[in-house]
Amino acid sequence: MNIQMVDLHSPYMEIKHEIDSAIQEVLDTTAFIRGPGVGAFEAELAAYLGGNEVLGVANGTDALQIALMALGIAPGDEVISPSFTFVATAEAVGLLGAIPVFADILPNTFTIDPKQVEALISPKTKAIVPVHLFGQCADMTEICRISDKYGIPVIEDNAQAIGSTWNGVPAGTIGDIGTLSFFPSKNLGCYGDGGAIVSRRTDLLNQSRLISNHGSSKKYHNEIIGVNSRLDTIQAAILRVKLQHLDAYIRARVAAADRYDALFEGQQGVITPFRHPNGTHVFHQYTLRVSGNNGERRDALQAHLASKDIPSFVYYPVPLHLLPIYKNHPGSCRFGSLPETLKAANEVLSLPMHTHLSKAEQEYIAASCIEFLN
Numbered sequence: 001m002n003i004q005m006v007d008l009h010s011p012y013m014e015i016k017h018e019i020d021s022a023i024q025e026v027l028d029t030t031a032f033i034r035g036p037g038v039g040a041f042e043a044e045l046a047a048y049l050g051g052n053e054v055l056g057v058a059n060g061t062d063a064l065q066i067a068l069m070a071l072g073i074a075p076g077d078e079v080i081s082p083s084f085t086f087v088a089t090a091e092a093v094g095l096l097g098a099i100p101v102f103a104d105i106l107p108n109t110f111t112i113d114p115k116q117v118e119a120l121i122s123p124k125t126k127a128i129v130p131v132h133l134f135g136q137c138a139d140m141t142e143i144c145r146i147s148d149k150y151g152i153p154v155i156e157d158n159a160q161a162i163g164s165t166w167n168g169v170p171a172g173t174i175g176d177i178g179t180l181s182f183f184p185s186k187n188l189g190c191y192g193d194g195g196a197i198v199s200r201r202t203d204l205l206n207q208s209r210l211i212s213n214h215g216s217s218k219k220y221h222n223e224i225i226g227v228n229s230r231l232d233t234i235q236a237a238i239l240r241v242k243l244q245h246l247d248a249y250i251r252a253r254v255a256a257a258d259r260y261d262a263l264f265e266g267q268q269g270v271i272t273p274f275r276h277p278n279g280t281h282v283f284h285q286y287t288l289r290v291s292g293n294n295g296e297r298r299d300a301l302q303a304h305l306a307s308k309d310i311p312s313f314v315y316y317p318v319p320l321h322l323l324p325i326y327k328n329h330p331g332s333c334r335f336g337s338l339p340e341t342l343k344a345a346n347e348v349l350s351l352p353m354h355t356h357l358s359k360a361e362q363e364y365i366a367a368s369c370i371e372f373l374n
């Protein structure tokens, strides 16, 4: 059994013909940058996301930076995000000279705790960045209530949850701007780097478009300082093909999650992923909680799985407020008391999750976990 954490090859083989001919078409036309396929993908993704406008950019990290720039985030401004996330969520905040402010998470969904968000708001707060972690939405009802109450815009970091919904509304389209990543292992992944910005606010989408293209709408007539961050035509061509399969990919992931849930049912010593009733979960990750001895028990389970050739990952072992980039620069970030973040970092373990995980593989993975837990 060759169990992979993520299988990128099998889904490619299934649609090889479509992908290869889409790439060949770009090669034939040589319209590598801003080719017609980019606009076509933006329109198709916009339709998938309920009609909100979409802008393709170079990756999900740039999408966050451009979104912050479009909102006019400047040095000294504060931006609230969770600490339990991938570094990119807060990286651009620091890059722009703004101050990351870290809130704790809710223990069941691992997403930002709205109560903490409200408590951390100051006159300098200029944006809130919830992260739809592991494939399901943060509590967008509460985040939007806070956003409306204080007049603070929301950027949804939706790198991990494309296709999920909150009260029936697509993730990424609930706040002022949503950002997406098409990193190869993401639920909608391209074959290199790619990302997008989505917004129902035309002003923010237009400003993002300007920023992403050197701050110019007319070549050599740059209006503002921008960046070079475009989705290239080959990636757009791949994404157009894969977008048509996204719902099937999500169904396969949810079916795999259902199978894991059934295999772990009634098992002591482990908590399987919580599914919030207000939303849908697209299982970018299937993340267990295993508590004990400040992370030692989780680490021992991971070592046990590795001894049986089963890969697993800790997303994320070091909360952002403890990373050297923020920890060693006192005053450069603010944070509340983050007990749930620290606890999660010691307890989480993500199991193999992808569209082609077989029943036999999952039975072997779960049996190996249970052997350790018992």
Ligand SMILES: Cc1ncc(COP(=O)(O)O)c(C=O)c1O
Residues within 6 Å of the ligand: 059, 060, 061, 062, 085, 086, 088, 089, 131, 157, 159, 160, 180, 181, 182, 183, 193, 194, 195
């Ligand atoms: C939560 C989160 N935010 C942002 C990003 C950044 O995306 P990218 O790798 O495309 O820059 C990622 C992906 O790695 C992510 O998981």
